[in-house]
Amino acid sequence: MVVQSPLLPNHQHLSDMRWHTLLFYQEERSSLYMLLVDNTTVVTESGAPPSAPLVRSGFRGCLAGFRLNDQAIDVYDDSEDKKDVVRGCSGPLARCSPGACSNRGRCIQQWNSIRCDCTLTAHAGDRCQDG
Structure with a gap:
């Protein structure tokens, strides 16, 4: 399976x-x-x-x-x-927290880091800061 x-x-x-x-x-x-x-x-x-x-x-x-x-x-x-x-x-080194992603980007928790999903915003960049 x-x-x-x-x-x-x-x-x-x-x-x-x-x-x-x-x-x-x-x-x-x-x-x-x-x-x-x-x-x-x-x-x-x-x-x-x-x-x-x-x-x-x-x-x-x-x-x-x-x-x-x-x-x-x-x-x-x-x-x-x-x-x-x-x-x-041990938990992740970085965790999603309020404000981790700018401009209403969605924070996605990964094992040792975070990632920002900017697809529903008009912004780009690692933290949805560009645009």
Whole structure:
């Protein structure tokens, strides 16, 4: 199964710098599987999961309480390649705040930075300051 977009049915993103609860469930000896995000069903499928290309960029974020078949998994200890895998979780270095984007630009939180979306304004620039 592949969730091709981090956009949930209620138009929220998984990449919103908040904790989310994900549950992947597959019925034993069945081809029925389901993905729930924050107690909302996102995907329900039967049959073989679709094939997908390899992910080119890995997961970026924090994991807590990771379990597989009701067994706790230590992602750090179980990582074969520990490059960029660290214990603990630190938040972003920069955060969206009031006034981060000028001229009614919309601030978009990214992992280590912010980005301003100026598309609904008559302005441009990193912080919608030009124009």
